[in-house]
Amino acid sequence: MIGYRLFVFLSLFLGIESYTTAQQTQLHTNLLNGYDRRIRPGSGASKTDILAGFHLSTLKEFSESEGKIAMVGAISFMWVDTRLSWDPTLYGNDLTSTYLFVKDIWTPKMVNMNPYAAIKAIGADEMLCQINNAGEILLIMPDLFESTCDADVTYYPFDEQKCSLKYYIPGYSSDDVNIVPSDSSFDMSIYEANGLWDIKNTIVSEETKSVKTLVLTVQMTRRTTYYIAGLLLPIVLMNFIQVLVFIIPVESGERVGYCITVLLAIAVFLTMIQDKLPESSEPNVSLLTYKLLVDMFIGCGMILAVVIGLTFYFKAEDKQITGCLRGFTRCCYVGCSKKHSKQTIVTVVPEKNDQEWLPEALTWRDVGKAFDRFCLALFFLSLILNNSIYLIAILSV
Template sequence: MLWKVWFLSLLLGVECYTIAQETLLHQDLLNGYNRRIRPGADRTTPVNILASFTLVTLKEFSESDGKIAVVGAFGFSWIDERLAWNPVSYGNDLYSTKVYFEDIWVPKFVNLNPYDNLKRVGLDEMDCVLQDSGRVDFYPPDLYESTCDADVTYYPFDKQKCSLLYYIPGYYSDDINILAESSKFHMDLYEKNGLWEVTETSFTIETTAKNFQVIHLTISMTRRTTYYIAGLLLPIVLMNFIQLFVFLLPVESGERLGFSITVLLAVAVFLTIIQDKLPEASEPNVSLLTYKLLVDMIIGCGMILAVVIGMRFYHRSDDIRVPWILRGFTRCFYLCCTQVNLKQSIKPDEVVEIKSEKPIMGSDEIHIKWNDVGKAFDRVCITFFFLSLVLNNIVYFIIIFS
């Protein structure tokens, strides 16, 4: 099989350059080459640099630290007349070659809004691709980190927009003209992030008032909410309504106060978890979920206070006369319902003599016990706090989804 390849090569006259010819090309190109001087035979004309960005993955976005980190690769292309050659002089087949980043002039972009240390784009031993026309292609991959202030108003249903800014120090737009190859990122190699969905990307060039150009890499993303709904919001809502069962516990169990405090502590734990994930700054806005949990805490504290007051009613001696205000309160919210239920349970064709411990409503001789006051108070509390929790959750979700 190998002899056929040789035969075809001789027959077709295939030419191929050697390592010696490529070595000679490098010596000729870099001999006397000054990498500190930008390309351009006409110094009044800026060098055009075609720029693009390929996004590989969104590695991290931290709301508390105000940090975004992406893995990707820039793409830069420009013409350097000093690096052009005639392929005929080098085996008639040497149309492209590779040189180190540090051996030729390259645009040294730096991050204008770095999260940590200031560093340039590209490493010293990365390769650039040279074409015989003098075109240079440079594709430096890296982990790019920048600051990004998060707006957590609608957390965990929030949307974020971050920009990474890059420019070339020492060069103005009269020296270098940056052109965008595309108005968006190249997403061919993109791998989805588990927490964030990238909804839009933007690649723009802005010329500042100081006459230098800045590359804006803008990423718009939406948080994936399935985890937060199942692991955060639903447990909070369920715990809120579990608190209401404290008014259904028998007073004799002695567990009312302990039950209400335990559930309130669970809500406080969720509030702590959320605060750890959110930035400490109050601008632009504090998360609405923080306010919701604060209201839940207030309602929970109100339930504890109501439990204490209700226990005092239950444990008062019947020798102490019930004040007229509490008697009216009990008739309205407890005894009236008891009498109505009792009347509805009697069939019309039956004559039943009812001997009740509670006299007929409206009689001045009704003897109301403190235990009746406690039951009336429980009914009012469970209704009031149920409506408060429902209203709190409805208002929160209306604001979030509006």
């Protein structure tokens, strides 16, 4: 209140000049009288230089399956139109800036070159431009910027994406309009962080072909905490739970059902991932998809091994065991015994004649147990190898 009273006192007694609404109205009338918004600023021989920048507010969406990126922000333009300059002394001596609607003056109508939906110009005619007495114009156009962006999901969910939005002014060639970035990167002062993507770098550049193009590039990496806890760890745990099928007692009758249940769970995860990823083979298919496919093959192999093992357990004892199965069983038993101690070998296999003990005492149940031991080791190593290869491929990024 004290500051306001001081301002009124100085204005009345010291003669401070201030423009009136009538003067501003007259200025607008004088500026737009005879003004043709269809003609760009400058002479025909010179280019219209436009400074352009981008202010990012939020990263609204990035859809890998649809190949779409959407950002909320604003593009700012600055250029000079000498037709809109004036002498401030004619309008209260302090009318140095004013505002005009976009529909009343020439403005750069920028269009997306790679739109996701319908092609349309940025902004609206009811927006305001700030103009100073030298004819310098500032236009800030907020909008939802949507564009196509092909995702590279090779290392999903540890992927990094790079998207470029390209804008040009239809009707003007590179000899007519010159678009110059006001800054080499986005203005991030009003940016609100995205929960899924972390923006690492932004670039504002221009390309010159037949027309001048403003290129807005954003590089981002996926936040992986959710995917590690909700996707990768359950898959790895299911892998090693599945191999426990060879430890389940045969008498329970649950081996085949257990194996199929875990295999179906892996298939569900594979379906979930395929729903999130684009239906394309370029640039590459996700390594996680290949890993899950190998897990599926290993799971199918486990089911086949369980069925074969059950045939050994329930085969009639009067059927003769072939020499190959006898040798296979002896290798499995002796190999496992050596891992514990030499004394176990002495108690299980008589020293006098190793070759004569197994043919006389061996049963089909022993063959089944030996087959289970072999499959447990084989598939456990296969799963370790598959997960290790995927981990090395991811860490090599």
